[in-house]
Amino acid sequence: MNNKNYQVEKLCGFYVSDWHLTTTILPYINSKIDEKTKVITILENNIEENIKVLMEKLNLKNKNEILSIRWTSVDGKKYINIENILNKEISKNTENIILISGNKNYIDVINNNISKWLEKANIKSIKIIDFFEVTEFNNNIVNILDGHDKILNTCGEREISDVFDGYCKKVVNNE
Helix, strand or coil: CCCCCCCCEEEEEECCCHHHHHHHHHHHHHHHHHHCCCCEEEEEECCHHHHHHHHHHHCCCCHHHHHHHCEEECCCCHHHHHHHHHHHHCCCCEEEEEEECCCCHHHHHHHHHHHHHHCCCCEEEEEEEEEEEEHEEEEEEEEHHHCEEEEEEECEECCCCHCCCCCCCCCCCEE
């Protein structure tokens, strides 16, 4: 029996380069900081320099908060690495978003580790955003979309069917 005492909202996004990822997520993260949301990143690739370069060029009021987010890569193969990050960075008093980026295999491993952590954690709800490097998945896009509630792009959170015309989520019958 699985006693799931938490709610997870899953979003997905896609990027073609680390610069594309950086410019796509930055406006969203800036707005979430305005809403007092805690942003935790688990990234396959280090985008810290990209963030610093953009912060020098943009005049965002949340510059210091954005720069204080960990933008370096994380070895997600070991559960203990993810557990330590989440125990340290998750806030019990605010909404939390976990932003994961990388290839599909990396994202799957991280999500499995987060699921294990959630089973033990005292978190009621969390938002997880999986950003997939597009060169890695090609034909698996429908399966990726089916595993998420919404999509995040430069326009913000959107219904998947609004972004992908004709998309219809497969409903799994657990009877």
